Amino acid sequence: MERIFVTLLFLATSCLYAQKYTTKTGVVKFEASVPSFEEIAGENKTASAALDTATGDMAVLALMKGFRFKVALMEEHFNENYVESDKYPKATFKGKVTGLDVAKLTATGGSYTVSGDLTLHGKTKKVSDSAKISKSGDKIVVTGEFEVTPAEFDIEIPAVVSKKVADKVKITYSFTLAK
Amino acid sequence: MKQLLLAAALVFSAYTHAQDDLLSELDSTTVEDTYATAAFKGLQVVTLQSTKMPAQNEWYFVVSHRFGTVKNGIDEFFGLDAATTKIGGVYGITKWLSVSASRHTLLKVYEGSVKYRLARQSDAFPVDIVGYNTVDINTFLEKEDYPRIEFADRLTYISQLLISRKVSDNLSLELVPSYVHKNLYNPAIENDSQFALGAGGRMKLTKRLSLNLEYAHNFDKPDFYKNPLSVGLDIETGGHVFQLLFTNSQAMTEGGYLTNAAGDWGDGDFFFGFNLYRVF
Numbered sequence: 001m002e003r004i005f006v007t008l009l010f011l012a013t014s015c016l017y018a019q020k021y022t023t024k025t026g027v028v029k030f031e032a033s034v035p036s037f038e039e040i041a042g043e044n045k046t047a048s049a050a051l052d053t054a055t056g057d058m059a060v061l062a063l064m065k066g067f068r069f070k071v072a073l074m075e076e077h078f079n080e081n082y083v084e085s086d087k088y089p090k091a092t093f094k095g096k097v098t099g100l101d102v103a104k105l106t107a108t109g110g111s112y113t114v115s116g117d118l119t120l121h122g123k124t125k126k127v128s129d130s131a132k133i134s135k136s137g138d139k140i141v142v143t144g145e146f147e148v149t150p151a152e153f154d155i156e157i158p159a160v161v162s163k164k165v166a167d168k169v170k171i172t173y174s175f176t177l178a179k
Numbered sequence: 180m181k182q183l184l185l186a187a188a189l190v191f192s193a194y195t196h197a198q199d200d201l202l203s204e205l206d207s208t209t210v211e212d213t214y215a216t217a218a219f220k221g222l223q224v225v226t227l228q229s230t231k232m233p234a235q236n237e238w239y240f241v242v243s244h245r246f247g248t249v250k251n252g253i254d255e256f257f258g259l260d261a262a263t264t265k266i267g268g269v270y271g272i273t274k275w276l277s278v279s280a281s282r283h284t285l286l287k288v289y290e291g292s293v294k295y296r297l298a299r300q301s302d303a304f305p306v307d308i309v310g311y312n313t314v315d316i317n318t319f320l321e322k323e324d325y326p327r328i329e330f331a332d333r334l335t336y337i338s339q340l341l342i343s344r345k346v347s348d349n350l351s352l353e354l355v356p357s358y359v360h361k362n363l364y365n366p367a368i369e370n371d372s373q374f375a376l377g378a379g380g381r382m383k384l385t386k387r388l389s390l391n392l393e394y395a396h397n398f399d400k401p402d403f404y405k406n407p408l409s410v411g412l413d414i415e416t417g418g419h420v421f422q423l424l425f426t427n428s429q430a431m432t433e434g435g436y437l438t439n440a441a442g443d444w445g446d447g448d449f450f451f452g453f454n455l456y457r458v459f
Contacts, residue, residue: 050201059201072234081386
């Protein structure tokens with residue numbers, strides 16, 4: 001009896017463990033374009049993300065050098081002068097989905113509040129947004145968007161280009177997570 | 180005893196669970212790309228080529244000027260009256276191969292070149308290595324003056340290896356072994372084949388401003404001409420790179436620059452100029 005109890009307990013623990021959904025091909029985009037000027041946007045298709053459906057914990061990691069731009073020179077400027085990728089190679093998010101119940105997830109999806117710490121260019125800020133989370137088959141899809149300003153992360157926009165770079169940078173994300 | 184062991188095991192298992200941080204787990208499985216970016220921001224250090232390559236399908240429009248010598252002062256407006264121009268384009272075929280063509284007013288030279296990356300600096304390799312080959316066609320030589328001239332006589336070939344290292348965020352250094360072969364030369368003051376070793380560097384002053392310096396030692400050059408020494412300032416404004424410079428070699432082709440430097444820094448005999456790049 002005792003032995004069965006112990007086994008069950010360990011099983012329960014490892015079960016908790018297995019409530020984790022991950023991806024290595026998450027998409028994170030940002031856009032700081034100003035109408036009538038050159039498009040300023042980058043897309044990273046190799047972000048990794050993880051969601052623990054038991055606790056609602058969520059984490060995202062994107063390498064700065066993984067952002068691709070339409071104009072190669074813009075990508076170079078982005079890495080060298082704006083986000084300083086050699087010094088700060090990653091952007092990370094560590095947070096929580098409030099009220100997530102995996103059993104109630106549907107294919108059409110529902111809105112959930114995601115909040116946590118976004119770390120970028122060596123600075124950490126609290127961010128919060130409403131994410132759409134859906135489940136089809138054994139995959140959970142999390143999408144959403146929020147805005148940040150370069151100043152919050154000590155990213156300097158020089159005066160000569162300040163008119164061409166939007167004050168608010170829109171960040172959108174889409175993760176298709178699997179067990 | 181059994182009870183104790185069970186309790187310990189459970190505490191331990193709960194403990195490891197709490198330590199299980201999602202982010203550090205992602206972190207441990209992410210592989211970073213360690214290639215050094217942007218050792219140089221311009222395609223040229225000053226006049227020598229840098230190890231920077233255009234990206235695939237990227238067009239560069241290039242306009243460069245070297246004014247006349249500043250030595251004659253206000254009379255020639257510090258060289259403005261004798262300005263020479265290079266106009267051309269560079270195209271990136273792939274991210275490791277580019278071609279360029281340009282026309283120089285000095286000696287009416289047409290220049291064609293190919294630039295190809297052989298190695299990139301990363302955690303696994305210490306330097307960037309780029310090959311650069313150029314053919315210059317001198318169309319200044321008139322048939323009337325040289326009745327027996329053939330097309331081959333107009334040609335100069337230059338082969339260079341560009342080896343650079345981004346030493347720190349602010350400092351990049353480059354070595355440029357070069358071989359120049361001229362089909363037509365004046366044996367009284369020149370050799371047809373010349374080997375030169377160039378060295379250059381970039382020191383960033385601010386994020387968008389850098390001070391560049393380069394020098395080349397020509398080993399096969401009789402005393403008539405000098406070795407080229409140039410200093411420049413890179414100014415970067417988004418889609419443009421401006422390079423303002425002073426040099427004692429007015430020619431902008433590699434062949435002329437490395438072998439025919441006529442100015443002398445010591446005598447105040449040098450040239451003002453600039454390179455302007457626009458990226459499309």
